Amino acid sequence: MLSTTERTRLRRGKHKARTDRADLYSLLDAGMVCHLGVVVDGAPMVVPTGYGRVGDTLYLHGSTGARSLRAGGEVCVTVTLLDGVVMARSAFHHSVNHRSAVVYGVPRVVTDERERWEGLRALTEQLAPGQWDVVRRPSAKEMAATRVLALSLEEASVKVRTGPPSGDEEDHGLPVWAGVLPVRQVFGEPEPAPDLAPGVEVPDHVARRVPKP
Amino acid sequence: MLSTTERTRLRRGKHKARTDRADLYSLLDAGMVCHLGVVVDGAPMVVPTGYGRVGDTLYLHGSTGARSLRAGGEVCVTVTLLDGVVMARSAFHHSVNHRSAVVYGVPRVVTDERERWEGLRALTEQLAPGQWDVVRRPSAKEMAATRVLALSLEEASVKVRTGPPSGDEEDHGLPVWAGVLPVRQVFGEPEPAPDLAPGVEVPDHVARRVPKP
Numbered sequence: 001m002l003s004t005t006e007r008t009r010l011r012r013g014k015h016k017a018r019t020d021r022a023d024l025y026s027l028l029d030a031g032m033v034c035h036l037g038v039v040v041d042g043a044p045m046v047v048p049t050g051y052g053r054v055g056d057t058l059y060l061h062g063s064t065g066a067r068s069l070r071a072g073g074e075v076c077v078t079v080t081l082l083d084g085v086v087m088a089r090s091a092f093h094h095s096v097n098h099r100s101a102v103v104y105g106v107p108r109v110v111t112d113e114r115e116r117w118e119g120l121r122a123l124t125e126q127l128a129p130g131q132w133d134v135v136r137r138p139s140a141k142e143m144a145a146t147r148v149l150a151l152s153l154e155e156a157s158v159k160v161r162t163g164p165p166s167g168d169e170e171d172h173g174l175p176v177w178a179g180v181l182p183v184r185q186v187f188g189e190p191e192p193a194p195d196l197a198p199g200v201e202v203p204d205h206v207a208r209r210v211p212k213p
Numbered sequence: 214m215l216s217t218t219e220r221t222r223l224r225r226g227k228h229k230a231r232t233d234r235a236d237l238y239s240l241l242d243a244g245m246v247c248h249l250g251v252v253v254d255g256a257p258m259v260v261p262t263g264y265g266r267v268g269d270t271l272y273l274h275g276s277t278g279a280r281s282l283r284a285g286g287e288v289c290v291t292v293t294l295l296d297g298v299v300m301a302r303s304a305f306h307h308s309v310n311h312r313s314a315v316v317y318g319v320p321r322v323v324t325d326e327r328e329r330w331e332g333l334r335a336l337t338e339q340l341a342p343g344q345w346d347v348v349r350r351p352s353a354k355e356m357a358a359t360r361v362l363a364l365s366l367e368e369a370s371v372k373v374r375t376g377p378p379s380g381d382e383e384d385h386g387l388p389v390w391a392g393v394l395p396v397r398q399v400f401g402e403p404e405p406a407p408d409l410a411p412g413v414e415v416p417d418h419v420a421r422r423v424p425k426p
Binding site for chain 1: 220224225245246248250252255257258259260261263276278279280287288289290291293295297300301302304305307309311313315317333334337340341344345347348349351352355359377378384385387388389390391393394395396397398399400401402403404405406407408409410412413414415416419422423
């Protein structure tokens with residue numbers, strides 16, 4: 001179960017709340033980019049960045065110089081998956097079908113080299129499943145240039161909207177089309193790097209992400 | 214030209230910065246959801262929400278009770294479009310091709326009824342172009358329940374990553390596939406609401422968003 005704190009309790013649209021921890025995991029596992037919110041000089045800053053999950057921990061990474069990864073403060077990490085445009089008969093009831101997770105906490109700067117390694121593995125695999133086993137792993141110099149943060153998934157909320165538009169009784173007879181325009185993210189044909197070594201083919205773990213025509 | 218303030222100046226990956234205001238507009242016009250960052254009790258909160266643009270103003274809306282729309286404070290609005298997974302021969306050089314815009318400012322609560330109307334029109338059209346002209350417009354009661362915020366696009370930055378993976382000279386000979394796996398958002402077949410009035414067909418402005426098979 002997801003814990004409910006004052007800030008993870010949904011105030012509006014309570015029926016959209018999910019409280020099963022498995023919903024949080026499957027949503028996070030399906031995303032590729034999160035939006036990381038931090039406070040800098042009293043003002044919010046929101047940056048898109050990668051992430052990876054290992055159990056109840058979310059890993060973030062970046063340059064050791066990044067403002068968004070400075071230690072000590074609270075962060076908010078939001079992952080949003082867009083599933084459809086909800087079109088109603090009235091402007092007011094337009095919406096989007098989506099799944100979103102919001103995680104709050106004070107991230108820990110990971111110093112243990114083994115955990116740093118596992119965090120980077122999770123980050124790489126989140127973006128490109130199957131890659132960690134085939135690529136050159138981080139060098140000592142690369143490890144030194146990278147900050148890895150760990151954020152507990154203890155304080156998190158999940159919100160899901162599915163289904164057709166809601167609307168007011170009196171609008172039902174209007175001759176306006178209403179429904180859902182589904183949205184999904186798809187992968188296109190892999191584009192090899194121009195300097196690819198001769199004879200290197202697209203590996204299965206990449207090819208299988210592309211839908212068959 | 215986009216102005217450069219201390220917080221919109223890119224510190225790393227400076228070659229990814231775009232300074233033409235037209236790049237900001239086209240990026241914002243291509244998105245459907247932004248991530249709105251605010252500070253609540255000293256901590257960041259990031260929520261996905263809709264938006265609409267009119268000239269140099271970004272409009273946001275929501276319930277009059279929403280914590281994220283409380284007046285007075287600084288906000289950060291980020292729009293991210295994912296264009297591809299960048300796969301390198303090394304874990305370190307994995308990345309994503311993307312376009313992102315970050316806008317900072319103190320939004321103004323719109324009180325002028327005509328501007329509120331124009332803001333809601335922009336929000337509806339951003340999500341579902343062509344809808345405003347066919348749907349039932351907001352009622353007085355709906356208008357009263359809705360807060361509309363206006364955020365100036367004066368302080369904004371745009372970051373774009375395109376092209377193949379970068380990498381280190383010494384990795385070039387590795388027998389590892391490298392390249393870009395393109396990512397795009399596509400619309401599926403429209404799903405009519407179950408209570409749709411008989412004989413109402415999917416209108417052109419919706420149908421044309423779905424790619425032909």
